[in-house]
Each structure stands twice: as C-alpha cells, then as structure tokens.
Amino acid sequence: MTAADTAVPTDIDEALAEFQGHLNLIFARARSLWKEAAARIHPELQPSGYKLLTFIARAGNANAHQLADRFEMDKSVVSRQVRMLEDLDLLESRPDDNDGRQRVLTATPAACEILADLRGDHAERLREILAELTPDELHAASKVFRLLAEV
Template sequence: MSAQQAADELDEQLAEFQSQLNLMFAKARTLWKESAARVHPELQPAGYKLLTFIARSGGTNAHQLSECFEMDKSVVSRQVRMLEELGLLESRADERDGRLRVLTAAPRALEMLAALRADHAERMRSAMIGLTPAEIEVASKVFRVLAEA
C-alpha cells in the first residue's frame, strides 16, 4: 500500500469515527434531556449536567462550575438559582471565603441521581456486553485522548 493510499484510508477511518462520535453526542444530548425531566419536569439539561457534577464533587461553587463547563457566569447563576428553587440544590457560605457560596446537591436530588445512575449503568452494560475488557480499555483511552486534546 502506498503512502497516499494509507493516508486516504486513515482519513476515511477518521471521518467514520467522527460520524459515530456525532451520533453518540446526539444520543447523549437526548439522554441528558430525558434524565433532566426525570429529576424534575422543569429542569433543563444544562442544570442536570451541573447538578450531576455538584453531586459527584460533593460540593463546589459557581465560579468552578463556570470554568469547568466553560459556561458564562450568568448562565451558571440562572441554572443554580433554578436548582435551588426546585429544591435540588443547597447553598451555604464558604468557610474560607464568605463571598463564595458552596453548592451541594440536596438529599432528594442525590436519591434521584442514584436511581438514574443505576439505570444508565444498566444501559451501558447492555450496550457493551459484546466487548472484551481490552476493547473497553481502548475505548476509554480514545476518549481520554480526545478529552485532553
């Protein structure tokens, strides 16, 4: 195989990979929307993503959320306010810096997120049942490389 043929084949494989990645992102957006609605009918997908991050982290502040998700502070502020109004988020003054608010998921939200996590894990297991541990490891490596790019 010539160098040009190898380059063309690689381009074709990367195009197919990108196509599959686009489909996966579309599915993820649908899953976030469905999951947000299961937590609360008024919860937006952006709020759901912030809530899951807050729950996993055990507590954070709006500034960290804004940086992590590359969202404008006003968007984060609106989502945090909505989460608080829905009773899904609790806020308290930061002990080290009283100007900051520490955000934590409310117990009710933690329960709902745990149920969703179990459903999502089962969906993931079902989808990946035919893969070997080595294939899953390679997939994880690919996503790690893309996340760091």
C-alpha cells in the same frame, strides 16, 4: 492543482472520518440523554441544570465560578440554573468559609438519591449495549475516550 488536491484518501483518513461521524452521533445522543434525565428529575429542569447538578454531586461541592469555568457558561446562566436547582430542593448553598463572597453548592440527599437511580439505569443501558465487547475491547475504548478527554 497540487498533489494534495488530488490525493486519494488513505485508510487512516477514512477511518478518522468514520470515527468523527460516530463522535457526532454520540454527542447528539448525550444531549438527548441529558434532556431525558433532566425531565426525569423534574419537568422544568433544563439539561444544563442537570449537568451542573451531576457535577456538583460527583465533586461533593462547587461554587458558581467553578461551574461557569468548567462548563464554559455565562455566570448569569449558572446563576439561574443554581437558583432553579435550589427552588426544586436539589441543591443547597452556604457561605464559603474561606471567601464570604462565594457560596458553596452541594447536592441535597434527595438529589443524590435520584442521581444514583439514574446512574444505575444508565449503567444498565451501557451493559446491554456493550455486552458483545470483551474486557480488552472495553479497555481500548476507554483509552480512546481518555485521550480525547485530555485534549
């Protein structure tokens, strides 16, 4: 048995373990929120379609290749979700001016309105949940999430 095998967890080890546990809970909650938000838009919309739609709306437009890369999804999954979003009148597509093989995807005005309502609801939830934090604490939390996003 080595010293590493019998090492007592340090404060940092315990703090990191607690942090990882809370991250797991946040990810589970995010999946639940995506599912709820997708259902609010349309009962048949899957969370993956909701994520694609929100990305396209934020970005202004995208193509299926970008979506597959960004979300590490198979192109066939992206294609099915895009087709569903188009069928639900949440997404429009047009030929790419620079590459006729690609389609430029944009969120419809109706989709943008629904997403704005959802963002407002989510922002209100966050305000309520984080009301006890000071601006400095919120900035510190934001820094942590920025660092994790850069990994």
